[in-house]
Amino acid sequence: MALVDTGSAKDAGVRLSEAMPGDYFALLKPRVMSLVVFTALVGMVAAPATLNPLIALIALLAIAVGAGASGALNMWYDADIDRVMSRTRQRPVPAGRVTPGEALAFGLVLSFLSVMTLGLLVNWLAAALLAFTIFFYVVIYTMWLKRSTPQNIVIGGAAGALPPVIGWAAVTGQVSLESVILFLIIFLWTPPHFWALALFKSGDYERAGIPMMPNVAGAASTRRQIFAYSTIIAPLGVAPWLLGYVSAGYGLSATALGAGFLWYAWQVLRMGDDDRAMKPAKALFAYSILYLFGLFAIYLTDTIVMRLVSGGV
């Protein structure tokens, strides 16, 4: 399909786009955005204060758009490597539906709008945290770490872990230990989640020249590190109960979910070097998504139920 008119438009030196709104929406990485919205919502609900529901909705929307904007800027910068990876070559920029310049402009405008909206209508601490998240994801992770160190997603994971802190700050105007615990759960969940993917997509990363852990330290080392992180994430998931933020119901559920995480990570650890199908790695990747959604869903439910019981709502 011709995406750029090669007739009169070319003669006139003008590029005429056939990009549909859906292509621009795809630049926002909607699936990542859904996790951002959900974890930010948990941060907002868990916060010990109330916000006008309309302002809360606007805050959530601004956080979602800010996260989406950083996704668009990531796709602008990474178009060259996205083109050679099977997982990403259908993205709008490498597929030619949106030009890199359009993705850059789109990302910059949305970054500005989302941060200003959050600042003007909610509070400036939340806006500053959102701006920092966008900066960290685009500049620190995408432009610097991703192509230079196998610790890229370990450090870069901070950007994906900040939404509950932003949500908390939007409601309270502060950052608390509870919101930092939520941050740490996502932060330490990120390495085993992405390394499980990197194990069965290592060929992709190799072709693109990205120094992911399996390509640099080898599959065996990556499997050990996945398991090591899993032994941290499993008890950390239970920490909010041990610190008294949520009920025993959450504690038991988090223990079960954490045990599941350890079990899947153990299967990955036992996976042989000659395993081409890598089913345990695929299973851990799928389970890790379920784990984080599940943990935060239980956190959300527990907080609401506890408030209802204590008459706080």
Added chain:
Amino acid sequence: MMDEEGVKLTPEQRKARRARSIAIGLALAALVIIFYVATIAKFGPAILERPL
């Protein structure tokens, strides 16, 4: 006639441009509504009764 000159759009380009224009229009309208609603939510209906 002037429209004989200039860039000719293919039907696909025309369709895409129309869809993008509608999306931009809706996004701008949403932004206006967001700021309108937020102003009312933050200041309350009494905002109109304030001394200028």
